[in-house]
Amino acid sequence: MANISCTGITKSYGAHPVIDGLDLTVADHEFVVFLGPSGCGKSTMLRMIAGLEEVTAGRITIGGTDVTDLHPGARGVAMVFQSYALYPHMTVADNITFGLRRLGVPKDEVARRLRDVAAMLGLDALLDRKPKNMSGGQQQRVAMARAMIKTPKVFLFDEPLSNLDAKLREKLRTEIRKMHNALKTTTIFVTHDQLEAMTIADRIVLMRAGAIEQQGTPDEIFDRPATRFVADFIGSPTMNFRMGIIRNGVAEAGSIRIPLPPGRFAVAEGQEVELGLRPARMGLVAGDAPGAIHGRVVLIENMGAEGQVIAEVNGAEMSFVTKEFRRLAPGDAVSFALSPDHLHIFDRASGRSLLNKDA
Amino acid sequence: MVSLILRNLARVTLAFLVLIALTPILWTTLGAFKRLRDIVTPVPKLFFSPTLENFATILGSPTIRDGLVNSVIVVAVAVGLGAVLGIPAAHTLARHARRWGDDAQFFVLSLRFMPPVAIAIPFIVIYLDLGIYDSLGGLILVYLVTTISTVIWLAVPAFERVPREIEEAAAMEGCREAEVFWRFSLPIAAPSLFGALVFTFVLVWNELLLALTLAAQNATLPVVAASITSLGKEVPWGVINAATVVLVLPPLVFIGLLMGLINSMVRAGGPKKG
Ligand SMILES: Nc1ncnc2c1ncn2[C@@H]1O[C@H](COP(=O)(O)OP(=O)(O)O)[C@@H](O)[C@H]1O
Ligand SMILES: [Mg+2]
Numbered sequence: 001m002a003n004i005s006c007t008g009i010t011k012s013y014g015a016h017p018v019i020d021g022l023d024l025t026v027a028d029h030e031f032v033v034f035l036g037p038s039g040c041g042k043s044t045m046l047r048m049i050a051g052l053e054e055v056t057a058g059r060i061t062i063g064g065t066d067v068t069d070l071h072p073g074a075r076g077v078a079m080v081f082q083s084y085a086l087y088p089h090m091t092v093a094d095n096i097t098f099g100l101r102r103l104g105v106p107k108d109e110v111a112r113r114l115r116d117v118a119a120m121l122g123l124d125a126l127l128d129r130k131p132k133n134m135s136g137g138q139q140q141r142v143a144m145a146r147a148m149i150k151t152p153k154v155f156l157f158d159e160p161l162s163n164l165d166a167k168l169r170e171k172l173r174t175e176i177r178k179m180h181n182a183l184k185t186t187t188i189f190v191t192h193d194q195l196e197a198m199t200i201a202d203r204i205v206l207m208r209a210g211a212i213e214q215q216g217t218p219d220e221i222f223d224r225p226a227t228r229f230v231a232d233f234i235g236s237p238t239m240n241f242r243m244g245i246i247r248n249g250v251a252e253a254g255s256i257r258i259p260l261p262p263g264r265f266a267v268a269e270g271q272e273v274e275l276g277l278r279p280a281r282m283g284l285v286a287g288d289a290p291g292a293i294h295g296r297v298v299l300i301e302n303m304g305a306e307g308q309v310i311a312e313v314n315g316a317e318m319s320f321v322t323k324e325f326r327r328l329a330p331g332d333a334v335s336f337a338l339s340p341d342h343l344h345i346f347d348r349a350s351g352r353s354l355l356n357k358d359a
Numbered sequence: 360m361v362s363l364i365l366r367n368l369a370r371v372t373l374a375f376l377v378l379i380a381l382t383p384i385l386w387t388t389l390g391a392f393k394r395l396r397d398i399v400t401p402v403p404k405l406f407f408s409p410t411l412e413n414f415a416t417i418l419g420s421p422t423i424r425d426g427l428v429n430s431v432i433v434v435a436v437a438v439g440l441g442a443v444l445g446i447p448a449a450h451t452l453a454r455h456a457r458r459w460g461d462d463a464q465f466f467v468l469s470l471r472f473m474p475p476v477a478i479a480i481p482f483i484v485i486y487l488d489l490g491i492y493d494s495l496g497g498l499i500l501v502y503l504v505t506t507i508s509t510v511i512w513l514a515v516p517a518f519e520r521v522p523r524e525i526e527e528a529a530a531m532e533g534c535r536e537a538e539v540f541w542r543f544s545l546p547i548a549a550p551s552l553f554g555a556l557v558f559t560f561v562l563v564w565n566e567l568l569l570a571l572t573l574a575a576q577n578a579t580l581p582v583v584a585a586s587i588t589s590l591g592k593e594v595p596w597g598v599i600n601a602a603t604v605v606l607v608l609p610p611l612v613f614i615g616l617l618m619g620l621i622n623s624m625v626r627a628g629g630p631k632k633g
Contacts, residue, residue, distance in 0.1 A: 052527050073533025085524035089546045099532035146528075 002063025002076070002153040002186055003028045004049065009058035011044055011210075017056070018044050019210045029184045031177070035197040036207035037233070042190045043158055045207070049188065050079050050156050063153055075154075078147035082159040084139040086131035086146075093127040096145045117145040120179070137168045144176070148183075155180075157189040161196065173200055194234050198222065206230055223342075228274060228351040231344055237279045237308050239344070240318045244275045251275055251345065254314035258291050258343055264359040265345050273354065276344030279308060282320035285337040292335045293318070297328050309334065384607070390600035398596045413601035426583035427605060430564065433498045433579060438560050440499075441506025446552060448507075449514030450544055454526075464515060467508040479572040486573060493575045501573060502563045509562060513555035517548040549621045557614055564610055580606055 004026040011019040019041045026032050034042040047053040049060055051072030059068050067075045087095050093114060100110045118124050121141045131139055140160055147155060157176070161169040177200050180187055191197050197204050198218045205215045214226040225231035231239050244253035246267045251258045253275050260267070267273060285292050295311035295318060307325025310317050311334050320336050328334060345354045390398055392409040417423045452463060482501060483492065491497035521544050529539045545552075567581045574582070584602045587595070 050531065052530065071533070071535070072527075072530045077531070079528070079531050081524045081528065083522060083524050085522060085528040087525060087529075087543060087547075102532060102534070150532075 003030075004154060004186065004188070005061045006045075006049070007059050009045070009048060009060070010056045011041070011048060011053065012056045017210065019048075021058070022210070022212060024205065024212065024215075026186060026188065028186055031180050031187045031189065031200065031202040033197040033201035033204050034188060034190045034207060035194060035201075035204050035233075036192065036213075038192050040207045041210040042192075042207055046079075046156050046158055046188060046190050049154075050077055051075050052079075076152050077154040077156055078150055078152035079156040079158065080140070080143045080147050080160045082162050084131070084136070084143045084163075086139055086142055088131055090130075091127065092123060092129050092131065092134075092142050095131065095142055096123075096127075096149055099146070099150050113149050117149045120148070121145050121175075136164050137172065140164065140172065144179075148179075151185075153186065155185050155187040157187070159190055159192070162191070162193075169196075176200065195236060198234070206233065224353070224355060225276075225344065226353050228276065228346040228353075231276050231278075231346070231353075235278055235280065237319050237321065240277045240279065240320075242275045242277070242316075242318075243348070244273055244345075246271045246273060251343065256293050256313065258338060260343070261341065261359075264341070264356060265354045266356050267345060267354050272348055274346045274348050274351075276346060277318070277320075277338050278342060278344070279320045281339050281342035282336050283322050283339070284324055285335055287335040289335070289337055291337045293337060294333065294335050297330050297332045297334050299330060300325050300328055309336075311336070387600045387603050390597060391604045393597055393600075395595065395597050398600075413595075413597040414605075416595075416598050417601045417605055422578070422586075423580075423583050423602065423605075426578050426580040429495060429574075429577055430580040431609065433495055433502060434560065434564050436499050437502035437506045437563055438556065440503055441510045441559060442556055445507045445510030446514050446545070447540065449511045450518045450540055452511065453515045453518035454523075464512050467512040470504070470508055475568045479569050482569070483572055492573065493577055495574075495577055498570060498574055498577070498579070501569055502566070505563055505566075506559050509559045510555055513558060514548070514552055517551035517555065518544060520551065521547045553617055553621050556617060557610075560613055561610055564606075 004024075006022060006024045009019055009022045009024075010017055022045065024045075034045060036042055044053060048055050049062075051067065051070060051074075055068060059066055061067060062075055062077065087098065090098065096117065097110050097114050100113065114127075118127060121144060123138075123141055123145055126134065126138060126142070131142065134142070140163075143160070160176075161172055164172065173196060176189070189200060198221075201218055203215060204218055204221050206213045206221060208229055214221060214230045216224070221230060221234055225234060228241070232241070242253035242256065244251050244256070246252075246260070246269060248269070249260050249262065251260055251273070256275075258275070287294065293313055295313035297309060298312050298317060299310040301308040301310070302325070303321075306321050306323050308319050308321050309325055309328060310319045312318075322336070346352065347354055389405075391413055392411070393404070393407055394410055394412065397404050397407040452459065478501075486492040486497050489497075491500070525543055525547065526539050529543045534542065565581060566579075567585060570579045570582050571585070578586075580602075584599075584606055587599055587602060
């Protein structure tokens with residue numbers, strides 16, 4: 001078990017840097033998720049920590065040892081790939097134990113550890129099978145067992161669930177988190193799925209175009225996005241954005257008027273801003289309630305326990321989520337409002353959040 | 360119902376085509392066991408008293424026996440060396456120099472565009488100068504060009520089909536490049552490499568022109584077989600048939616052996632040792 005520290009990591013393919021001077025530390029026992037849109041450099045970053053890609057500049061240490069120039073096998077890390085990457089010419093048992101056997105670990109020790117991980121991941125019945133005759137979920141379990149059996153200092157996962165169907169994805173996600181709670185091995189997990197990141201992470205590192213856009217706990221990322229990009233990327237349904245202006249301590253956007261708690265935002269009178277309203281932080285209100293937004297229902301999406309209501313407000317669509325969606329029908333007039341303290345305000349030019357740090 | 364008829368029709372057609380393709384070979388094989396008078400009858404004979412005379416003639420004739428031995432030596436060394444040098448080179452090309460891979464492949468293909476005579480004649484001159492004209496070593500050398508390039512040409516795509524993540528997973532377990540190659544890339548690509556080797560083998564086993572021009576005393580089997588057919592009117596058909604069988608047999612044996620090797624390689628599941 002170990003902490004990880006990356007300083008000034010740069011990676012270029014040719015002249016164009018894919019990662020540019022990235023600094024990151026991961027504490028011992030921490031479960032960190034690299035999140036970001038496809039192509040932002042998550043895999044590249046992970047693969048540099050694994051040793052599968054060379055860094056162009058910068059240092060990586062694991063558990064206090066500088067591993068920047070070490071072979072992947074000498075770093076004490078284990079990796080699980082999106083494509084499972086099982087050895088097709090070996091049985092499941094041989095796949096899992098290859099690394100230990102290669103190191104010359106005694107036979108009975110190998111057998112004991114194989115029994116342990118197989119039991120943990122429910123693979124007992126599959127040990128003599130070849131990978132190609134197994135389902136994706138089973139194959140990924142084997143890959144996880146192969147990573148676990150070596151009791152590495154660090155686990156690296158590169159989109160391990162992306163090839164699985166939704167239900168299995170949820171199940172394995174839970175298992176991975178449970179496994180981490182039991183083993184406490186420092187883990188970096190890469191995904192482009194914000195829900196996966198929110199549910200599994202101790203800390204999310206949200207990346208954009210090779211740089212860290214924001215890092216923090218899932219709650220911080222969700223409720224205090226540092227930029228419009230983060231606010232837009234996190235949360236489903238996605239946040240509503242409206243161009244607005246600050247007048248007399250009220251954020252105005254068309255007919256929308258949202259009073260600002262004093263001191264919460266670093267805004268000036270008359271400043272042109274962009275407002276962010278999270279659908280999940282809104283609800284139905286009486287028509288004369290303060291801060292009420294009035295619109296006309298366009299569409300209702302039933303999600304079971306809740307429904308997403310898409311309403312037309314000032315000629316543009318705005319969505320919110322409510323449990324009472326069954327009372328509404330397309331064409332109805334509707335009034336809804338943001339819960340207090342859940343407004344986001346972004347600078348139009350830089351996209352940075354104007355929320356005060358201590359607010 | 361219609362699909363069933365169609366499927367059966369397809370089977371019958373296939374069987375018919377296979378029969379057409381195999382008939383000359385079967386007929387040749389039969390002919391190899393016939394006496395000359397059974398072959399040159401106006402009515403083809405299916406039933407006859409078989410004889411091993413033709414094979415005795417073949418294997419008794421020093422020219423043919425030497426031709427067989429020469430062929431086996433030349434082809435075995437050329438294909439063997441071609442595989443030993445070409446397969447690792449193909450792996451490296453596939454993994455580290457993909458952008459050169461296409462050029463290399465086209466170069467190899469372009470070797471095939473050239474009429475063999477165009478290579479043969481300069482080679483005669485060079486070989487005479489070097490003093491390796493009419494030597495097995497010289498033949499092996501010129502065949503190596505063919506075998507190495509063909510092996511590379513066919514093995515690069517075979518290695519490209521081995522998922523890179525598998526090699527990376529092996530590297531994560533501590534394997535260095537050579538170990539990754541031996542224990543993972545090679546066994547996983549083996550079934551495709553098998554085809555490459557068989558193709559290469561057949562290519563040089565059947566090679567006539569270079570063997571004809573670059574060797575005189577040390578003739579290979581195709582050269583000898585070709586010379587038998589130009590014996591004039593008194594064509595020893597039975598002997599020719601037997602020679603053909605002898606010519607075809609080694610590739611079959613070779614394919615069988617290679618197939619067994621690969622099956623055992625794949626089934627053993629890599630390393631068994633601790
Ligand atoms: N071998 C490579 N050669 C050139 N560009 C690459 C290579 N690998 C990745 N890239 C580029 O680096 C960027 C980041 O890739 P990657 O780390 O795979 O993104 P992510 O995993 O976040 O989707 C992408 O723009 C990709 O095109
Ligand atoms: Mg990726």
